Amino acid sequence: MAMNSSVTAKSFRKKNCKRLVDEYVSGCKENNNNPSLKQFVLQELVHIAELTDIRQNPAGFWTVIFKKAVEDAEVEGVFEEEIDWALISAQRKKSEKPIPTSSSSSPHPPTASVTSRPTTTTKKSSILMSKEALDEVKNNYEKVIESGLVWELKSGRIVEQVMMDYSLGLKYEHPAHSLILTPDDPLYAEVFTEQELEEIGDFNSIDFDQKLPKDVHEYLYSFLDKKTLDGISTVIYNKTFKPLDQPDLYWIRKSIEEVVDLYNMNFFDSDYIEDDVEYRVWPFVFKCFDLTEIRARSGKRKSQASSARHNRNRTLPAHGATTRHRVGEQPDMKCSYLNYELGISEVALKDEGENGSKELHESSIRAPKMLKDFLTNIARERPSILHSIKTAAFIISGLHMSVIVLDCPKGSVCRVTQSERAAFPLHPHVCFPSLIPILELAYRTRLYLLDTVAAIKGDKTVVSLGKKGKKRASTSVPPPCITTTQSSPSSSTSTTSSKSDQQSSKKQKQQ
Known part of the structure; x- marks a missing residue:
């Protein structure tokens, strides 16, 4: 022993x-x-x-x-x-000094603790824009404006023109440099009027409010008034569902059962690590896709679309050695349909709030650029569905989660819409008023990605293959994100x- x-x-x-x-x-x-x-x-x-x-x-x-x-x-x-x-x-x-753990015998709802070692102290510092990078930004915007694939507002102003003028005055990298716009970003209050920002956000808006199927809604809310482990377990074991016949109900039942397991083992009373956050606390996020056409795989999967952007200027040199191949971004979880990347999750052990350095970096720069890589990769093959493509990211910081969805509703600018931030419930007494909206959010995010799958499957446009590098007059795809140094x-x-x-x-x- x-x-x-x-x-x-x-x-x-x-x-x-x-x-x-x-x-x-x-x-x-x-x-x-x-x-x-x-x-x-x-x-x-x-x-x-x-x-x-x-x-x-x-x-x-x-x-x-x-x-x-x-x-x-x-x-x-x-x-x-x-x-x-x-x-x-x-x-x-x-x-x-030993790392303390809270007592499991406490009569009060537990306060979750994490391992006391902080995340590595490498800084997510802003990147100073070089003249070459700003020249690339200007060139990208000018090509878009010249192509005519722009978003004209009711005021008569062109979104891409306004963003170009704004981004060229920024010293540090900002999503605007990659034609990515978040209407809720406070900085845009200086650039667009309130009415213009509302128009941008409301056009074919992403509201995370799709109507759920009746059976899904009824089963979810049958747990609402349950506040004890016995009461929750009774509802769970009253019904069983076949995964192939009733996949949504099976996923909900399994998700709630796994949450109950956490409560039964007093999981939140002790320290835990980042893998626990992804695989024990939030497993229903990637399991949400299990019985769909979308594959969700965890384990730092490399992004092909991100790698393609980082290496798009790589060639055989006339003098010297060939530059090293750059590895694409590696999210904690990646969602794909066939060879098309659609979504990711980014997981952190610590929660420093939605404006903490890591979450701010992930949700504002890293994830949006990755999602745009996905979108432009799909649109390059299927330009006719550009305005129907949606990509999404689950941003998880400890016991909090939010979702961002990126789309290109009009013109060439990509819009980012972020959900409200959800907190994981730590005790059965407060479970379902918090857990139900979380499961709804995961389900609705899945619906957005399935919209993209439907658009891909329904696309019947034939794009003939021609000379490499030849400009196509009939179609236009937003330029890729910039690659800064x-x-x-x-x-x-x-x-x-x-x-x-x-x-x-x-x-x-x-x-």
């Missing part, structure tokens, strides 16, 4: 070590920095000391894990810097000068 406990503890420690490294490498990749083993050790020294087994060789142990994480992320790591591994032993001598912070001095020179030459990388 003691041996099993020892093996479990060792496995748990190794898993947390891997997670610590993966988060650091992922953060460096998002900011276009080369992951440095020395920087990682210095930055995460406290947590490394907590996780390191004193019987192991820390240099060998952490180097192996770090190399594997860098290899999996397909980035180039920095290993040649001299590291003082004795720092770990010194740190271990300092007093360690950012300087990486200077690396620490290398023990080998030639290696240092190689690193300094790689300070500018594509995002």
Whole structure:
């Protein structure tokens, strides 16, 4: 028994070590920095000391894990810097405070806790727009305006023209640089009138208010007045549904049953990790698509559309080596229909509020650009359904979730609509007034993506193949998102000068 406990503890420690490294490498990749083993050790020294087994060789142990994480992320790591591994032993001598957990015997609804180690401290800093990037933005807008595929408002103003004038005056990257417009963004109050913003938001609006099928609505609301585990379980086990015959009702029943399991095991009384957030708290998000034509797969799936954008200017050079192939964005979950990418989820362990750095970055820049990559990829093959395409992202921060839907309702600008933020209920007493709207939101988001599937299946337009690069007079597709560049912070001095020179030459990388 003691041996099993020892093996479990060792496995748990190794898993947390891997997670610590993966988060650091992922953060460096998002900011276009080369992951440095020395920087990682210095930055995460406290947590490394907590996780390191004193019987192991820390240099060998952490180097192996770090190399594997860098290899999996397909980035180039920095290993040649001299590291003082004795720092770990010194740190271990300092007093360690245990991570408290709340008591499961508390009579009050529990307050969920998460592991005390904060997310890797890489900054989601704004990217300064270079002259070349602004020239690309201007060129993209001018091509759109010249094509005539624009959105003219009742006031007579052209949305794309207004956004071009506005975006060219911005010093840091903003969605407007990629022809992405969020009508609720407070910055646009200085650009459009209130009436114009209402017109933009209301045209073929995304309201998350589609009418649910009668049987779905009735079954969901049959749980509304249940406030005890026994009462909820009675309703669950009163009815069973066949997944192939009644997929929606089966999904609802299964989702509620899994929530009850969390309550029964007092899940929210203890610490948990990011995988728990995705696979234990919010599993019904990706399971919502299980019995549809849309495939939802988790596990950091690479986006082909995002990769295509990052590499669209990659060619064989006349002089020097070929530039490295850029890996596309890797969301936590990706929804696809056939070879078309439709949606994603982005999951974070910590919740710092909707204006926290990570959620603000994910919902304002990263996810919208990915969703536009999906939309333009579909429209490039099927331009006739441009204004019918919808892509979506689930933004999950701990126990809160919201959804953003991106579409191109008119002209060439892509519009982002965000749902209200939902909080996961932590106790049966308050469960269903919160859980029902969450399940409705997931279901309605699925309906939007199924609208896109229907548009793809119903498209009968034939686009003849011609010479590569030839402009098509009859169709027009919005230009891709811009790919900005950012300087990486200077690396620490290398023990080998030639290696240092190689690193300094790689300070500018594509995002």
